Amino acid sequence: MDNLANLRADLTELTPEQEDHIRLVVQQWADIQAVSNLLFYPSLVPADIRLPLIHKGLCERTTNYLVLAATVGLTDLNITDLTEPDRLAIADELIAVIEDKVAIAADRASIAIRPFLKANDAERVVGLLGNPTETVRHNLLGWLSQTERNLDESVLAARMDEKGIATEIRRDLGDALARDRQRIKKGLVSMLSSPRAVYVPNLTDC
Numbered sequence: 001m002d003n004l005a006n007l008r009a010d011l012t013e014l015t016p017e018q019e020d021h022i023r024l025v026v027q028q029w030a031d032i033q034a035v036s037n038l039l040f041y042p043s044l045v046p047a048d049i050r051l052p053l054i055h056k057g058l059c060e061r062t063t064n065y066l067v068l069a070a071t072v073g074l075t076d077l078n079i080t081d082l083t084e085p086d087r088l089a090i091a092d093e094l095i096a097v098i099e100d101k102v103a104i105a106a107d108r109a110s111i112a113i114r115p116f117l118k119a120n121d122a123e124r125v126v127g128l129l130g131n132p133t134e135t136v137r138h139n140l141l142g143w144l145s146q147t148e149r150n151l152d153e154s155v156l157a158a159r160m161d162e163k164g165i166a167t168e169i170r171r172d173l174g175d176a177l178a179r180d181r182q183r184i185k186k187g188l189v190s191m192l193s194s195p196r197a198v199y200v201p202n203l204t205d206c
Helices: 002-010 016-028 032-040 047-059 064-076 084-100 103-112 119-128 134-147 153-162 167-185
Strands: none
Touching: 016 032, 016 047, 032 047, 032 064, 047 064, 047 084, 064 084, 064 103, 084 103, 084 119, 103 134, 119 134, 119 153, 134 167, 153 167
16 A cells, blocks of 8 residues: 555656556456555546545445445545535445444544534434444544534433443443543543544455
């Protein structure tokens, strides 16, 4: 991935031959390493197939590594260039990845989804807080706590209860929110304000 990052930094414009090759790789969807490389750095892909590539990667269910690569590649996009339907579609696809509960992809999706969410997505996010992965729960709770500044642990617990989230998770997240609110009142940095980092392995390590 480091070599590809260097290539992206050095490459200012694709040659016709490079563009044809990239289109072929995407069309065939057979060389997992090559496809994942393009998903990690979609800015290398011709603009007209860039979003279709991301959508296909996020909806992939045969090879989980491609889903992971697509969640990482979202940070390579200029979100301000997206239409509202595209934003909504990507948010829906990331929510589906989180709901699938495949550990690393779901963890990374819980980071990538933040800029694609809006305040009216809060109830959907509450419904995802029952995810078995602690990283997912931390990252989504962080988004929720920053979006709803007046949210307290009792209200959060009631909303999670309505979603059927397990008692232990409700208690843990309520405690985490309460501790964080106390930190903020003391003038300390919120522990929920930054998403928890996720290690991204190479394909050969999966």
